[in-house]
Amino acid sequence: MGDRGDGGGSAFGAELERMLVDRRISWRTLADLVGYTPSWLSKVKNGTPPSAELARRCDQVLEAGGTLISLANNEIAARPAQLPAAAARFVGREEHLAVLRATLTGDHQRGTPAVVAVDGAPGTGKTTLALRLAHDVAPRFPDGQLYVDLQGYSPVELPLRPTDVLEEFLSALGVSGNAIPAEQEQRAKMFRSLVARGRVLIVLDNAAESQQLEPLLPGSGDCAVVVTSRRRLSGMAMRTNAKQLTLGPMTETEATTLLSRVIGEQRTATEPAAITALAQRCAHLPLALRIAAERVATHPHRSVDELVEELDADDQRLDGLATDDSIAVRAVFSWSYRDLSGESARMFRLLGLFRGAQISTAAAAALAGVPVHHGRRLLERLASVHLLEGLARDRYRLHDLLRVYAAELAGAEESAPARQEAVRRLTDWYLHTAERANETLAPFRVHTLEVPAAGPTVTPEGFTDPVEALRWCDGELANLVPLIQTAIDHGLLDTAWRVGIAMWDYFSLRTPMGVWVSTHLLAEQAARTAGDLFAQAWVQTNLAAAKHRLHEFDQATELYRSALAIRERIGDEHGQAWTLAGLGFLHLDQGLAEEAEQVAGRALARFRELGDRHGEVVTMSTLGEVLRLRGLTQQALDALTEALRVADECEDPSAQADALGKMAEAHLALGDREQALDCLNRALAIARDGQNRWGEADILSRRGAVLRGLGRVGDARRSWEAALRLYSEVDDRRATDVRAQLETLS
Incomplete structure (x- = not known):
């Protein structure tokens, strides 16, 4: 190897030029004689290794007696070109x-x-x-x-x-x-x-x-x-x-482009939805995409939808991504798996039992039945070989196809009792942690959910303040539906319905309605399967509250009435009180003052008998609103002022904000917009301090109307815009009403 840079020569190039000078032949003439372009010969002159054929032709034309061939052979050996061919269809990146x-x-x-x-x-x-x-x-x-x-x-x-x-x-x-x-x-x-x-x-x-x-x-x-x-x-x-x-995986655009290159643009254009679905089933992994695409390409008479259907079944997905002449995805994954220690391999297998979007170190440790610090080491080991992806806040994500592979391993290498016990540990950890988080969010409420003791290897999270509890709930939101489904799949029905109930305080504060409804539909399924009337009524009451917020009043009414009938039948007095309270809220929104007063009065009496101050103050606010609807505005203000006093004593921020919001409506009925705005501003500060997104959105919406009435159009717009963002965030249909109000300002 000569000591040269980009433009340096070589022994072959130097000898070739010497021979050309001796023979008075130009480089262009040599190009004509050997059948190579002048530009290519220029590269050889400046250091590019000659091919064996070029060296042979040059040696023959110049009658070099094998000298040039020998030099070329030496240079080819000294200048290795060992790179395998690059992919013919390289896409993206x-x-x-x-x-x-x-x-x-x-x-x-x-x-x-x-x-x-x-x-x-x-x-x-x-x-x-x-x-x-x-x-x-x-x-x-x-x-x-x-x-x-x-x-x-x-x-x-x-x-x-x-x-x-x-x-x-x-x-x-x-x-x-x-x-x-x-x-x-x-x-x-x-x-x-x-x-x-x-x-x-x-x-x-x-x-x-x-x-x-x-x-x-x-x-x-x-x-x-x-x-x-x-x-x-x-x-x-x-x-x-x-x-x-x-x-990581390819972007959606890169993935569909790769499929298109292999399958062909015409078929891609014919079945765009199927192409997108196929890319998703392959989790945008290039290897999986190429294998799947080759299968489609080699069967031009089969639709892309057919392969997608094959891949839809998890237990067949990895089999579908294998061809006779390419490495199976399962085999590729197995190479990393076999390199793991026994404990790390077991952790990986067990992770396949849970379909959550991501998992925390503490939850994974519960799944494996090991201390948190030990679980963290195992997860770090899996992440170091990319069988897991590390995320922020001590969390990890298992790729979809890797989860399928891990689940296969769990089925093959873990006994049925071992799998059952692992899921029990995981779901117990979630249930107990959810209970602690929600008790931290609402220490003023009487928590009546009875949760069986956790096993000795389950250590739930603890929370020092509501902010920490909210952070945990926010982080686990995407896991709630798959967790409850996992519990149902393994016959842990009591745990399944309790998880939904345990999250009530979080749901009432800020969750998107889709998750609230989905978790409770699964919880209701679990309760019915278990034949547990107590659980059914509780789940129906919570689900009715969700339907109320969605303005699905008929379904909410039906659910409340069904729950009330069950609770009266089984003698659940505390449950009856909350179902009656919920009906009172619902009747208020329907403008049914008389019905609201009747059921709220019954609820208030029950709460007072039970000594539940939170339930008492919530129902007092409902009755104060009833008085306003009946035109007894000053009496309504007096009743709501008393409700606010009790809420202050209980340190119940949710009830404080609710009472203040209703007081604002009473002041508006008396024509006092400034007092109404003062109440709403106080309520807004309380809702924000408690991170109550739904309550904050409701107050901002009312506040916008008051501000517009005061002629403060710019402030009204800002308040409504903030309300719209929050309503959209929690999937509340009132976003449409707020959007309409904003349009009136344009």
Whole structure:
């Protein structure tokens, strides 16, 4: 290898030019004689290795007697070009490529090679990206390209030893077998010495760990290295200042484009919805996408929808993503799985039992029946090999296809009792933690839900204040429906309905209505299956409250009446009081003052008998509103003032805001907009302090109307805009009403 840069020559090029000068032949004439273009010969003149055929023709035309052929053979051996072919249909990853190209070809400290490390989960296309990158930048490294698959996750082979890789590299660089040292350290020194003479690109694919890479790294700042691995190689990165990039699934656009390239644009255009669905079923993983696309392409008479249907069944999804001539997705995943310790492998299997969007360290520890600190170590191990993705706030996400694979392993390697016990631990942890969170959110309320004691290995979360409790509930919102479904699937019906009930205080504060309804429909299913009338009535009451907020008044009424009948039948007095209170709220919104007064009066009497101050003050506010609807405005104000006093004594912010909101309506009825606005401003501060999104939206909506009546149009607009954002956030249909009010201001 000569000591040259981009424009340097070579022994072959120098000898060829000498012969041309001696024979008085121009480069253009030589091009005509050997049948190659002048531009290509110019590259050879400036250092590009000649092909064997070009060398043969030049040697023949110039009657060099084999000299040029010999020089070419030496240079071809000394300038390896080992890169496998890049993917024929490379799609997307443009931003990643741009960053990596800039790292490899930009300025960097001399004596330090440019290193990029691409890590990611199985099937994300790390090798494909690395090879595309390597071919793109190869012209910048004219002294050769070395490539090796280090077999870090091979299903049948151990990871390659660095000493064996060095022997292969040295041989490719022209070192004869008998000249290659026996010891690894000596081989590494010779390797660094050889590549230091020029600019070499080295691709180290599928690395197992940093130690495997250390002897294979050059010392020259003119060389570059591309590494791929399933784990983040922090040790190597720290020593080399490598640019690290974690590769995830493709974007939806990239995924559909890849499918289109393989399947064909005509079929893609014919079934766009099916293409999108197929991309989703493949979780936008390049490997899965390519396998699925090839299946579609090789069966032109089958619709894309047919394959989507195959993949829809979880227990068949991985089988559907396998072809006779490509690696099955399951096999790719198994390479990482087999590298795990027994405990880490068990944690991975058990994670497949839960279909939640993500899981916290504490929940995963409960699932596995281990202490939280030990569970964290196991999860970190899984994340290090990309079988899990680490998220913020000590949470992790399992890729859809990896979850299917983990579930398969759980079914095959865990006994039925072990699976059942793991799900019991997980659902118990959620139930007890939800109960603690909601008690923290509403310490003023009488909590009557009885929850069986948790097992010895279940340690629920604790909460010091409502903000912390809200943060936990917000983080688990997407997990509630799959959690309850998981409990039902494993016959844990008592736990299933209790989880929905335990989340009541959170639901009433801020949850999107879709989750509230979905969890309670599942809870009702569990209660009915269990034949538990007590549970059915409780779930129906909570579901009726959700239907009320959705303005589905007929369904709400039916649910309340059904729940009341059951509670009267089984003698659930506390439950009767809350069902009657709910009916009172509903009748108020329907403008049925007389009916509201009747049921609210019954509820108030029950709450007072039971000593439930929270229930008492809530019902007092309802009766105060009844008085206003009947035209007894001053009496209504007196009753609501008393309700506010009791709410203050109970330190019940929800009841305080509710009473103030109703007092504002009474002041408006008396024509006093300023007093009404003062009440609403006080209520708004309380709702915001308690992070009650639904209550805040309701108050902002009323406040907008008052502000407009006062002629403060700009303030009214801002209040309504804030209400609209919150109503939209909690899926409340009153967003439509607020939007209409805003339109009147335009």
